Every structure is written in C-alpha cells, then in structure tokens.
Amino acid sequence: MFAKKIISWYLKNKRDLPWRNTDNPYYIWLSEIILQQTRVQQGLPYYEKFVENFKTVEALAAANEGEVLRLWQGLGYYSRGRNLHKTAQVVVREYGGRFPDNFKDLQKLKGVGRYTAAAIASFAFNESVPAIDGNALRVLTRFFEIFDPIDSPSVQKNIFDIATDLMKNVDAGNYNQAVMELGATVCTPKNPNCEECPINIECKAFENKSVSQIPIKAKKTKVSQKFFQYFVFEHKGRYWLKKRADNEIWANMYDFYLVESENLDYHENLEKTIEEFNIEVESVKTYPVVNHILTHQKQQIAFTEVKCKSASTIGNGNWYTIEELDDLAKPKIIVDFIQNLKKG
DNA sequence: AAACCGGGGTT
DNA sequence: AACCCAGGTTT
Structure with a gap:
C-alpha cells in the first residue's frame, strides 16, 4: 500500500525535470552525478549546459578535462567533474559506449556509489533496487519511526533491506522517484507538510508526533x-596562475599562488614569498x-x-590576461575574486 | 552558525 | 566501520 499510494501521489504532483523524461542511462547518470550534494535548483542549469555541449557519452569522453571542469565551475566538489570525464572515457573504451545495465556493475564506475547505481538501475533499466538518498532516508525513518542513527552503516543496511521489500511488484523507477520527491517537497527536514502527505495515516512518526525528531544523527x-x-601577482595587466597537480585538492584547476599558514600572520607569508621568488x-x-x-x-x-x-618566473605558473582567465577552470573563490577585480 | 542537498572514496 | 571531503545555498 505504501508504494502504490506514493506512486499515485507522485504521478499527480511531480516536478517536470528534464532527466525524468528519458530512459537514456547517459542522461540519467549525468543528472545524478550533478545532483550529488546539490539541489535541483542549483544543478538544473549545469545539466542543461552539459547536455547541450555533450549530447552523447562519446562526445563527453572526447572532450578535454579542462573543458569539463570549466563547465563544472561553480558547482563545487570538483572531483565529481573529473570522475564524470574519466567514467565517460571508461564507458566508451571499455564498455563499448554502453553503460552497465545493473545495480552491481554500475557501482564499478568511478563516482557511482550505492545510491547513484540504484538510481540509474531503476530509472534506466527498471531494476528493483531502492535508491535511498537523504530524502528517501527521511521518509522511511519517519514512516517507521526509526530512532536509530542514520549515519550508522548497519542501520542504513537495515533500511535498505526494508526498502527493498517495500518496492516488490511496483514500478521501480517511478517508486524511487516518488519516495525522493515526497521527501524533497512534503516530508522536508523542517516544517514538513504532513497534512498534505499521502501516507500520513500510516506514518508512525506522525501518529506519535515525533516527526520533528527524526531522522537522528549520532x-x-x-x-x-x-x-x-x-598572492595575486600582477604585471602589466597579466596575472599569475598555476594549474594544480593531479593529486591535490582542486586537482587540475587553476588558481593564484597559495600559502597555508598556522595563523593570521600574513605579513610574514608576504616577506617569505617575495624573497623566495x-x-x-x-x-x-x-x-x-x-x-x-x-x-x-x-x-x-x-x-x-x-x-x-x-x-618573473614563479614556480610552474603562467601569466594570463583577464580575458584569457575566462577559459580556465577555477574554484569559485577565485572566480569571485576576479569578478571583484574587474569591477575595480 | 548550523543545517541542508549528501554520496563517494580511502584507510 | 571510521574517517574524510579547499561546496554552494538556505535557515
């Protein structure tokens, strides 16, 4: 009953989102990577950009990593962008351009974990496996009034098993979308709209007035x-930037000369840096x-x-005009600074 | 300032 | 299982 009520609610109330109108695993994968740790509102324009620039996984695989990171700029957690590009190349080279078609094999792809694999497997291939993101986790813990901490792996495993049972004999894709959509729009973290919830009658937390306490994190x-x-080094309108190495934070992105220090003694950093170079x-x-x-x-x-x-020669960097900077992938803190620089 | 969208990766 | 994550946005 749980599943059927939620699906019928979803079909009436769902938001019309571009990745919900396709069963192409490439578009679904793309949307899911973008939506990791990211709200729909924020991810939507990035999805549109990527689909427009890379209509197929082959096109994405053929791109330079720099182009991909440049498009990802501002979205944060940039390893997602690098994994996206790498995985596109793996799918083309090792899988003949076809995504794995099941939950287990999808998790072999870099950047695709349990949730994302379940999402792709159910949306694209209708495999019956629960896609439990934070929204679904909230719906399920409240519905069953689970006070166990959701950040415990064993508790998550139990909920995964419960959710697997719940979705027997229903449309897997629509069911998963439905649970998450309910969590995103009705069963929200704060001020949930329980009055309009299609399953409030059976919701244990609603019955016991414990909704606001669940889920619990340990x-x-x-x-x-x-x-x-x-340090923003400038000479005749050109700025010094460095491409960061492969194995460090903000890998392969460009930024100014950076020093991390123990304290706020920024003067000492300046003296040292000027002397060093x-x-x-x-x-x-x-x-x-x-x-x-x-x-x-x-x-x-x-x-x-x-x-x-x-x-001067300062480490492994180059001097760029402001216009040239636009084409380089930079972390948002740098983008924002350059924006201010332009304004004066 | 803390919570939120959290999942994935590493050890 | 514990730990980490050089994010942006909302509350």
Whole structure:
C-alpha cells in the first residue's frame, strides 16, 4: 500500500525535470552525478549546459578535462567533474559506449556509489533496487519511526533491506522517484507538510508526533579552522596562475599562488614569498580577509595583490590576461575574486 | 552558525 | 566501520 499510494501521489504532483523524461542511462547518470550534494535548483542549469555541449557519452569522453571542469565551475566538489570525464572515457573504451545495465556493475564506475547505481538501475533499466538518498532516508525513518542513527552503516543496511521489500511488484523507477520527491517537497527536514502527505495515516512518526525528531544523527560534523593566503601577482595587466597537480585538492584547476599558514600572520607569508621568488615589488594591496565557511572547515582567506616590476618566473605558473582567465577552470573563490577585480 | 542537498572514496 | 571531503545555498 505504501508504494502504490506514493506512486499515485507522485504521478499527480511531480516536478517536470528534464532527466525524468528519458530512459537514456547517459542522461540519467549525468543528472545524478550533478545532483550529488546539490539541489535541483542549483544543478538544473549545469545539466542543461552539459547536455547541450555533450549530447552523447562519446562526445563527453572526447572532450578535454579542462573543458569539463570549466563547465563544472561553480558547482563545487570538483572531483565529481573529473570522475564524470574519466567514467565517460571508461564507458566508451571499455564498455563499448554502453553503460552497465545493473545495480552491481554500475557501482564499478568511478563516482557511482550505492545510491547513484540504484538510481540509474531503476530509472534506466527498471531494476528493483531502492535508491535511498537523504530524502528517501527521511521518509522511511519517519514512516517507521526509526530512532536509530542514520549515519550508522548497519542501520542504513537495515533500511535498505526494508526498502527493498517495500518496492516488490511496483514500478521501480517511478517508486524511487516518488519516495525522493515526497521527501524533497512534503516530508522536508523542517516544517514538513504532513497534512498534505499521502501516507500520513500510516506514518508512525506522525501518529506519535515525533516527526520533528527524526531522522537522528549520532555524530556532529567536525569543523576545523584553517588560514590561507592568496598572492595575486600582477604585471602589466597579466596575472599569475598555476594549474594544480593531479593529486591535490582542486586537482587540475587553476588558481593564484597559495600559502597555508598556522595563523593570521600574513605579513610574514608576504616577506617569505617575495624573497623566495626574488620578486621586485611595485606595490602591495591587501584585501579584507574573506571568511569561507565550508561543511568541514572554517577558512580565513587573505588576498594580497602584488604588482610586480617584471613578469618573473614563479614556480610552474603562467601569466594570463583577464580575458584569457575566462577559459580556465577555477574554484569559485577565485572566480569571485576576479569578478571583484574587474569591477575595480 | 548550523543545517541542508549528501554520496563517494580511502584507510 | 571510521574517517574524510579547499561546496554552494538556505535557515
């Protein structure tokens, strides 16, 4: 009954989203990678861009990684973009351009875990396997009034098993979409609209007025404090940027010269850096420190613009005009800074 | 400031 | 199973 009620609610109330009008695994995979850790509202324009630029997995595989990262710019968690490109190449080279057609094999692809594999397997191939994202997890824990912590792997496994039973003999794709859509639009984290919920009668948490307490997380996110300083070297309208290495954070993306420090002694960083690269300084401009709050880190980032008397050699970087910078994939903090630079 | 969209990857 | 993640946006 659970499944059928939810599906019928979904068919009447679903949002019309482009990836819901296809069973092409390439488009579904693309949308799911974009939507990892990302709201529909934010991911939608990126999906449109990618579909337009890369109509097939072959087209995506043939692109340069730089192009892919440039299109991904601003979306965050850039390893998704790199995995997207790598996986496209694997699918073309090793799978003959056809995505694996089942839950188990899909998880072999880089960037495709349990949730994403279940989503593709059910939407594209109608395999009966539950796609449990945060929305579905919230719906299920509330419906069964599960007070166990959802960040425990064993609890997640139990819920996966329960969900597997629930979806027997129903349309797997629509069922999975339905549960997630209910979580996204009705069974929301705060102020859920229980009055309009199609399954409120059978919802244990609703019955016992415990909706606002569920789901429960055992662990709190740890937040650490970090200090960074960017040196924006400028010479005759050109700016120095470096392509980051393959094995580090923001891999293969471009940014200014970066120093991480133990504290806020940004002056010392400046002295050291100028000395290290033997830079002839014309002038120094200090920008207000930016507080950058991330999920796991509080960052204080200082931008220091150094106008140089010559375009010296500074590590493995190059000097670019503002216009040339547009074509390089950069983290958003850099994009934003350049935006301000342009404004003056 | 914390929560949210969280899943995937590594150890 | 524990731990990590150089995100953007909303509450």
